[in-house]
Amino acid sequence: MNLNDIFEKIDSNHERYVQELVELLSIPSVSTYSHHKGDVQRAGEWIAAMCQRLGLDARLYPTDGHPVILASHCPHADRPTLLIYGHYDVQPPEPVDEWVTPPFSPTVRDGFVYARGASDDKGQVFTYLKAIEALMAVRGELPINVKLLVEGEEEIGSPHLGAFLGQHKKLLQADAIAISDGAQFAPDVPAITYGLRGLAYMQLDVTGPRVDLHSGSFGGLVMNPIQALSTILCSLKTDGDRVAIDGFYDQVVDLAQWERKAMAELPLDVDQLQEYLGVEDLYGEDGYSPLERKTARPTLDINGVWGGFAGEGAKTVIPSKAGAKVSMRLVPNQDPDRIAELFRAHVAKVCPAGVQVKVTHLHSAKPVLVSRDLAQVQAAARAIRTGFGKDPVFIREGGSIPIVNLFKEELGLEAILLLGWGRPDDGAHSPNERFSLEDFRKGIRSAVALFHELAGEQP
Template sequence: MTLTDIFEKIDSNHKRYVQELVELLSIPSVSTYSRHKGDVQRAGEWVVNMCRRLGMEARLYPTAGHPVVYASHCPHPDRPTLLIYGHYDVQPPEPVDEWLTPPFQPTVRDGFVYARGASDDKGQFLTYLKAIEVVMAVRGEVPINVKVLVEGEEEIGSPHLGDFLRRHKDLLKADAIAISDGSQFAPDVPAITYGLRGLAYFQLDVTGPRVDLHSGSFGGLVMNPIQALSAILCSLKEGGDRVAVPGFYDDVADMAPWEREEMESLPLDLANLKEYLGVEVLCGEEGYSPMERKTARPTLDINGVWGGFAGEGAKTVIPSKAGAKVSMRLVPNQDPDKIAGLFRAHVAKVCPPGVQLKVTHLHSAQPVLVSRDLPQVQAAARAIHTGFGKDPVFIREGGSIPIVNLFQEELGLDAILLLGWGRPDDGAHSPNERFSLEDFRRGIRSAVALLYELAGEGA
């Protein structure tokens, strides 16, 4: 089936679509700050109103935190149903002084729109709403059933989404789910993500003397909490950047030879990557390529350290406490709960005497692999070819998306389509976040094609 008439409509309406995206991006829906609670609510209401304008049944469901948007249009009892997921909340904009233009005053320049949430995730999920709108306008009806689930807490770990899914399983029944909250492999290299690493994330709190002490008067008498913390953190890695927690690698599933061959064939420009990162050398586990280390091998990283005096000038103290955040990215067959137990046992064993150690397990997520042979995944590949004009590459992603686990566990969905319209250098979570307007257009085209491919009416 030709989609030329629909694509022409997309092009003629592109300016309006961008204006509507700018309107949504102007809402500072920062879910982590209580002072923005009203703005998060306002963004949810904006999405509901947009869905209603498309002719969908839409409602804002309250939760114990920020609300969830659910909308549906299911005119075909005998056709597949696609569930579309997105989030309308955004990361905090800080450091604000590093933005070239204000984070919630969207600015279009050089073919990009710059604003917090542009790529993560307002611009990306809006492509699906615009796809539904244009298909309805040109053809009068969508070719499959569509459901939309857009939450307001993704950036704080989706703490209430699991309960919503459990309460509304029947409402959310679908044959596949599309999630566009990631990126292409590289600019103009579209991708389908079939693997995600899992996560085990901890906070370590080390407590020593009752109060901060004068280092001249008490140095040599007590264990310094920063020194104790440093010993713990240094024990977590060994030569070759291997994680030193006993048992950490016991259940790791090795990559198949074909996977290693495909990763080697991906167009990864190491020089450009190092320039983008601002580093001269790439480090990591010995025996694996940068792409393998980045996406398919387990890792451990120290994400933050605090303690003592770090202000201007001198203050010679032995601090009473110190702390750190530690995250571990996990690969298939590694269980976050088992890893958590191994981590707790290890840090307890190596903790020096004279301090108390508190270990808090903050977050976890199971690793994910989606079969590339599923018909819905193949339909998505054809849709991306139609929308972008080239076949997508298949990749693993080094990050974790905990909501994917929720959809698998609570809704029994295996056909999870991770289709990133953004770019790796969009700056998600960073100052000057942006989204290419051409990728916005191609994302809408691909979303349209996906509707027809899932209906068995591909272009």
């Protein structure tokens, strides 16, 4: 099927699409801040209204947190149904003083739109709305049934989405799900992600004396909580960047030889990566390449440490408390709950006498692998070739998307299409987040092609 008429419609309306995206990006829908609750609601209402203008049956569903948008257009009894997932909430913009332009005053420069949420995920989910709009305007109908689920709590772990999926299973039944909340492998190297690492995120709280103590008067009498915490944290790794927790690697499924070969053929520029990261050398587990370590090997990282005095000048104090946050990225078949218990047992074993330590399992996600041989995955590959003008590479991603497991477990979906239109250097979660306007256009074209590929109408 020839899609040129639809692509011409997309190109002729590109400037308007960008202005509409700018309007959405201007809403500071930061889900983690209570003072932005009204803004999150407003962003949800904005997208629901857009869906209704496109002719979709759209509704904003309240939850115990922020609302969920469910929209659908399912005119075909004998054609497949695609569920499209995205989120309209965003990360906090801090540190605000590192933004070149204000995070919620979207600015277009050098072919990018800069704003919090530009790439993660407002810009990417918006590509599907514009694809639907272009198709309906030119053809008057969609080639498949489409459902959209757009939530407002992804950036805080989607705490109410599981219950929502359980309550609305019938409404959400589909043959495949498309999630565009990620990135290409590199600029102009489109990708399909077939693997995600899981996550076990832990907090350590170490308590010693009942109050902060004068280090001159009491030094040498009590175990310093910071010293104890340092002992615990240093025990978590061995030389060669191996995790030292007993049993940590027991369930790990190592990379197959074909995967290692495929990863070695991907165009990773190590020097360019080091320059982007601002480091002189890369570091990680012995025996694995940087890309393998980054995407397909389990890791443990200390994400934050606190305790004692860190202000200007000196304060001779033995702190009463200290703490840290630790994340562990997991691979098939590691179970987050089991890993959390192994972590807890390790901490109890190495914790010095004289302090108490509390270990809290804050949240988790299971690792994911999607078969590259699924018909829907191959359809997505053809769609990306149409939209981006080149074949996608298949990659595994080092991050976690907890909702993917929710869709597998609650809705029984196996055809999970992880199609990132963004770029690795878009700065998601960082100052000066951006989204390429050319990738925005190509994402819309790819979504149009995907609808036709899933319908069996190859362009």
